[in-house]
Structure formats: structure tokens, C-alpha cells
Amino acid sequence: MTARPTAYITTPIYYVNDRPHIGHAYTTTLCDVWARAMRFAGRDVFFLTGTDEHGVKVEKSARERGIDPQALADENAAEFERVLEVFGLTNDDFIRTTQSRHVRQVQAFVKRLLEMDAVYLGEFEGWYDEGQEEYVTENRARETDYTSPISGRPLVKATEKNYYFRLSAFQERLEAFFEANPGFVRPEARRNEVLGRLRDGLQDVPITRTNFSWGIPFPDDEQHVIYVWIDALLNYATALGMAEDDGDAGGRHRYWPADLHVIGKEILWFHAVIWPAVLMALDLPLPTCVYAHSFWISEGQKMSKSLGNFIDLPTIERYMDTYGLDAWRWYMVVQGPLGATDADFQAAGFHETYTTDLVNTVGNCASRTTAMIGKYFDGVVPADAGTVFEGWDLPGAAATAFERWTAAMATFALDDACEAAIGLLRTVDAFINATEPFKVAKDESRRDELASILARCAEAVRIASMLLSPILPAKMAELRAALSIDLDVANGGLAEQAAWSDRLAGSTVTKVALFPRIEAPQDA
């Protein structure tokens, strides 16, 4: 028995000091679509998400509420886990940076970095704002005349010993790596940003702090706490047990390295440069791709606390109540900021996308096809009588859609994959309009022709439903039920399922209305 090819996809770990909002839901949804698609395509998938729980902000928030930081982390991590459930997301693990499996492995990794001389104890001198408990850069300090921009009090010259990661030592290897792997950072615009900054030269980065204690202690020097990036980035490795000293007892090493780290653009630098450098230092294989999407804005404006226009969890749940979970997924994937520019979340746009794509195209095409089979063939799919329709090749269209879908999924062009699938249904619609089965049905002598039309429509709809299943899992399950297909789309078989066949002939079909028409929202 040969091992199936693996696929390892990750979201960033979400900071527990935040409340879940559309940004988190979006990233995780994208990963979920891809994970489902890869499972269906037969790959051995590991889909990871989790929470980042250390750091000064969590420590501070907890202190303000008079509770233990761990208690705060537990509370908010539970909220993030609830999101996964509400959205029906299919992650294989949920890692938390306060879990002992993570803590001990981070320490092991850091020890290794020390041994390799990739981490060293260095001294930092800078302008310190005592009120804010933070350093300001020389430039910023000069701008404010060496006083605190907040309190106005003079800044003090302070020195601090910290452990540094020798990032500068990896300049050439990183440049060579980027050269050899043009697809490492995507989309292209983001790659260019990284390359530009790389050209400016790399500086070593501190990886420990001493001004707070809520974090993983530095091995053998516990007054230092490992700073966010090393702690957080390593989750991708610790979740697979890459630094456990039990070998591969968890059986997850086969997933390493990640095929895809999906992130938001704000953390690109860490993933695109620091992360591969750390892995080079650890002598671990590098991930295939870091995909940095952009942000959602809301009704034309940046989301902010002061504007109160955050698309938060309750807002999202309202949309899901009205339009359904699958409709939410569709909007995220089709209208979202997969590219280099931000996308605008609009109530009117949501409604329009729902109506145009799901009601008028997917739902309607399934409806008219199943309705005609019900009306003209008593609900039993006829066998294709082989009639030739000049200029129409549905099997060919299905094969093309499948190829395009496959290529799109391979490059995380999820919107394009959706387009490929729905395009096949548009072809079915056009085929019906051109061949006019509803007229053919009036002539008993054209029975074969009618059977050929509807058999082909049903088969194309079936194949489209396969391609749509990772994006619209619940609705496509409904459609499969209406076509009397019993199928597990989560465990391989895509290529076989997406191939043109006559398997529907003789099966019973019921008319479906997958996406109910919904009245446009009043406001806006």
C-alpha cells in the first residue's frame, strides 16, 4: 500500500487578547475550503489552527480583570474554538502556545538554536519611555525631542540584555532561496515587498524580553522570556511534534513541511523571512508557500473600534442565520481579499452575490434540471441516447472545468476554482436554452433527443456539485441526496467522481430548491 501524498495547511495562531472577527473567520474558512478540496482529491491532509496566548498584552488584560493570565487565555481560546464549531471548520488539531507540548518543544528548539550559534546574548541600547515601558527608535525619539509622546517626560537612555536571533547571517541564503522559489511568497505583490525589504539588508532580531513574565522561559536563563515571534511561529512545528524527544511517536512528521501557511498581510515579514531563516538554522525543510491575503474593510471604511463597524461574531452569525453557512463561505471565497488589495464587505454586495451566484445560477440550474426529469421521466434519470447536438460538448466542458478547478486549487486560487465550477453550470443553462428540452418534450417522436439532453444535464450538474462541495459542503450534500448519490466527499475519489459517466441513469431524482430567494435588506 503506497502512502498518499500529504498536504499540510495552517492558519496563523490567533492572539487571545482579541475577540474573533471576520479576519479570523476568513483566514480559517479559506484554509478549510482548501483542506476539504485536498482531502477529496485524495491527499492525506493536516489542517492546523490554534491560539497564541503569551505576551505582555494578555498579561496586562488579565491583571486589569484581576485574574490569572492562563484563565484569560482559557476563556478566549474557548471562544476561538467555538468559532470553529459554529462554522463547521474541519481543522485536525488546535494548538495553544500554553500547552506543555508546545512549551517544551519551543525550549528544545531554542536550545538547539543556541548550540548552533544562531542565537546569542546581546546588548541593546536605546531610548526608553518609562511610562509606556517601551523603547522608541532613534528617529522617533528625535522627532519628539527626546521626550515621551504620551507623558511628555524625558526619555532615558537604557540598556537591556536580550537574546538575539542571528537573522543577518541568513541574508545570502534567503536571497538564494527566494530566487530559486518564486512561488514561496504569494501573491506576487507581496513577494515584491519582501524582496525590496530584503535588499535593504537584514538585522539580528531580539527573541527575548525581560519586561514581562507571561511567556515561555528561556532555557537556563529564566529571567528572559521568549518573545512572541519565536514562540508563535514554532507552533507550526511543535504541533507535529518536530522537537519531541520521542521520535515521531505522534506519527505526524510526515506532514512536514507545510504546503501552505495562510496568513494576513500584517505578519508577512515574520513568515516570509524570519520563519525560513529559523528553519534554516534548525536545518529543517522549508515550507512551500506563504500566502498572505489582504484585509476586509466594512462598507467602504477601515474597521475600527471607534467606528464600531467591526464585522464581529454576532454580525457574522446574523448573516449565517439569514443566508446560511454555505452562502457565507461562498461570499468569503468569491468576494474576499485573496489578492493584494483589500476587499469591501457590503451588505448589499453580500445579497447580490448570494442571489446572482447561488440562487439564480447554482440553485436554479439544479432546480430546472431536476424538475424536467421529474416531469418528463417520472423522476428517473434516462440513459443518454447518444444524440449529437452540434456545437455542444458537455463532457468536454466538464473535463475542462475539472482541469481548471484542479489547477486553481493547486495555487490556492480559490476564487478561480469557484468560477470553474459555477461556469460548468452556466454551460448547462446555455445548453438547455439552446436545445429547448421543454419543447422537445411535446413531440413523442423526439424522446431519444429529450433523454440525451436531460441525461447530460444531470451528469454535468452532478460533476459541478463535486467541484463545489469543498465550498458549499452542506448544500452540495443536499444536492447529492436529491440525485440519490451516496458519497463521502471527504475521503478521496475526486478524480473518479468528476469523470463523465452514465452512473446516474436509472437513479431517482427529486426536484430541489437549494437556495431560497431572500428579500433584499432594507437598510443600506
Next chain:
RNA sequence: GGCGAUGUAGCUCAGCUGGUUAGAGCGAAGGAUUCAUAAACCUUAGGUCGGCGGUUCGAGUCCGCCCAUCGCCA
């Protein structure tokens, strides 16, 4: 302030190495039709391709400057 990107029909965007009447989807208007969720179908919409200048026989498509928006960095 440095580097980079973008600016094309009401909206969202295509337009590769410059070449006849600048495209698609959605929206809007009109028409025709009924298998279907008042859906699908047909036709239409006349946008100085951000502005100015330049290169060229010829420029959304190249160059310069300017304006606007955005991103990364400082």
C-alpha cells in the same frame, strides 16, 4: 521622508511583449419565452482608458512630471 503598487463603463475588474470600431460580470432599460427559485435567454447601455507633456507612422499599452488612493518601510 524612502521603496513599491494602483487609478479603464454606475459597481467589481480583464486588457501579454504598443497597431483596425477599448472588453467581461453585476446593476439598469427594453424585448421575447416558460423547464426552472418573476429565474434562464436576446438587445441596449456610447467610458476624453486620473491629468499634462513626450517618444513613435501609431499608446490604456513605453518615458517624464503632476494629482489621488493604497501598501511596505522609516
